[in-house]
Amino acid sequence: MMRFFINKERMGTRKYYKEFHDLTGYGFPEVPLFGAYRFDKAIEPLHIHTHSDFEICYLVEGRQNYRALGRDYLLKGGDLFITRPDEPHSTGKQPQEKGSLFWLHLMAPRKNRPFLGLHPRFSSDLYAGLSMIQEKCFRASPAVRELFERLYSQLEMPDTPSRKVTMGNLLVSLIIEITRCGEKPQRLEDRNLNKIIQFMNEKGESKISVPEMASFMEISSSRFKARFRQETGMPPAEYFLRLKVAKAREYLESGKGNVGDAALRYKFSSSQHFATAFKRFTGIQPSSVQNQKTNKQSPDVHPIPAASSGVLRTDSHALRAGRRFFIMKENQSRPKGRGIDPTKIKSKGRL
CATH class of the missing domain: 2.60.120.280 (Regulatory protein AraC)
Structure with missing residues (x-):
């Protein structure tokens, strides 16, 4: 073993x-x-x-x-x-x-x-x-x-x-x-961090900025970015982008829309921007999972x-x-x- x-x-x-x-x-x-x-x-x-x-x-x-x-x-x-x-x-x-x-x-x-x-x-x-x-x-x-x-x-x-x-x-x-x-x-900051994660999940189909996130936690933008990175190992913008990619993948696998629809729904600047982010975080192109079932297993x-x-x-x-x-x-x-x-x-x- x-x-x-x-x-x-x-x-x-x-x-x-x-x-x-x-x-x-x-x-x-x-x-x-x-x-x-x-x-x-x-x-x-x-x-x-x-x-x-x-x-x-x-x-x-x-x-x-x-x-x-x-x-x-x-x-x-x-x-x-x-x-x-x-x-x-x-x-x-x-x-x-x-x-x-x-x-x-x-x-x-x-x-x-x-x-x-x-x-x-x-x-x-x-x-x-x-x-x-x-x-x-x-x-x-x-x-x-x-x-x-x-x-x-x-x-x-x-x-x-x-x-x-x-x-x-x-x-x-x-x-x-x-x-x-x-x-x-x-710690109070730990509880607030969980709240901001929940806030990001609720706003997955919207655009939210770092100042908005910092305002939600009632701290400055610089302190928020430093605290978030310290606790998660990544900037808040990257975490939110990963979250949107995950939601978009679920949307594609459900068969409710195509790649262009997903890019528009989750507020990516273009289909190319969406495809680049999708490949970065999943290792595959969004077109390859389109219309697949949600519970398809990884190879x-x-x-x-x-x-x-x-x-x-x-x-x-x-x-x-x-x-x-x-x-x-x-x-x-x-x-x-x-x-x-x-x-x-x-x-x-x-x-």
Whole structure:
């Protein structure tokens, strides 16, 4: 198995990697999914779906937009994003961006049963603390990354009683640390940044200037541009352009209009300007996606099947058909170890 987050010398040999583990086989049925990915380029958006348990995402590096409960949240490296059971979420109209991320699913404790190795009297308190977090997106401490990496490294250790104890301690420490981070009040500027992201999404078919964005946040244009770039890694104008391209792609794939219609609808100065921006951010010409279905899969990857409409439900037991499975480019060899093709996993159905 490739340890792309732990062994820094080997990270460069695998530019695209996505890996899943069912920790039931390691003695922790409460964690039916523990995963990690690294993308060297943006890929197809993550379509709207739900889970029957908590999902905790930690963005190691890069940036990523997530959408939940009608709001967009822009994550940067070092941020956490949490969704509750049965809560629809996706990347909205944005692609899955270049970067690396850890995530895990956590099921609720069962009555009078141990939870992550804890006695039942303590397990309910641990889960309750996580459930009381109000913010969906917040800053993680350096300890969160360290705990994720240490947990990941245990997957390759020999199967011994000490490994199970170590993994249990790491999981409990991770949940406690995430809860502690979630209890901290979010900075006012962070809340305002999420508001401006929402504002941009609402204005996707309009023209908005940097002074308008700065006015919305009630700060100067220079401070707004510096703050936005610091948090997102790009100027506000580029982010808004990427957003318009994403919306235009969705419009073309729906078959509602042609390239010229999309350029006009999303306020590009010309069809050529639209085509240039589209190729820059997607790697393909807009004419190549015209009239395609929204859920057409990328040729480079094998994403988990997404519903063409409605909400895709992915329950934990659907992932237990194999201990782990992998998604990778077609020209890459499969890592050693047993695995299954995630495209063959059956979801429980649409809600």
